[in-house]
Amino acid sequence: MTLFKDIYKDLDNKIKMGLYKKGSALPNEGELQLIYGVSRTTIRNAVDQLVLEGKVIRKRGIGLFVSPKVTKQNILNMTGIIKPTYLKSEEKIKIKDAYLRKAGAYYAQIFNISPDVLVYYITLLAFSDEEKTYEKIIMPLDLFPAFDPEILKVTSIIEAINTGTSDVQDVYQDFQLVEVNEEDSKYLSIESGSPVFKITNTFSDNEEKNIAVEYKLQNALTTKYKIDFD
Structure with missing residues (x-):
């Protein structure tokens, strides 16, 4: 197999068959070059x-990922009426932690699962030219059996959630002004007790079942928001 079209078709078929799942990482171009025994240019043409x-x-600097599934519903209408004014700035994502833990009583109630069921607990920092955001994402393992946190570096949170077994159909958004605790203040490089905006996004599927929760913390003294009532 030497022609880029053959390699393209082979990779495309593997994606369609689920050998490379939605949202999962692909081998990088160097690894694909070794797998197929062709030049880097041929691999690049196939990937292109x-x-x-x-x-x-x-x-x-991050890699190749199978594109996640996007629901037909307009994503912009599901991001809430509260939007930061720096939204147009490109963000860089740094995953701080990603591990599995028991849901516990609190998340068991949110997701309607047993407290002993495992959930993903992911923390990350999102940097833009104007702001830093500290985020926490919690998702039940059984809804995301093959989730790769690295996908959060290249897609929106809704697209990342759509790599699971259910699609996002609605988002409930809660906006609060709170004092940051000591642990979270370190990630935002501010003093404990400083005012922060806390946005909680609860994502649900077409059966109105909660499938993921996202918390976003931003320095209230430097972040400006606009509220769209239309």
Whole structure:
């Protein structure tokens, strides 16, 4: 197999068959070169075609990912009426931690699961030119059996959640002004007790079942928000 079209078709078929799952990482171009025994240019041409068709996401310094599924519902209408004014700035994502833990009583109630069921607990920092955001994401393992946290570096949170077994159909958003605790203040590089905006996004599927929760913390003294009532 030497032609880039053959490699493109092979990768495309593996994606369609689920050998490379939605939102999962693909081998990088160097690894693909070894797998197929061809030049880097041939691999790049094959990957370029997959990227052009929206089947693969490429981000320099991070890697290649199978594009997640996006629901037909307008994503912009599900992000809430509260939006930061720096939204147009490109964000860089740094995963701080990602591990499994028991849901406990609190998340068991949110997700309607047993307290002993495992959930993903992911923390990350999102940097833009104007702001730093500390985020926490909690998702039940049984709804995301093959979740790769690295996908959060290249897609929106809704697209990442759509790599699971259910699709996002609605988002409930809660906005609060609170005092940051000592642990969270370190990630935002501010003093404990400083005012922060806390946004909680609870994502649900078409059966109105909660499938993920996202918390976002931002320095209230530097972040400006606009509220769209239309």
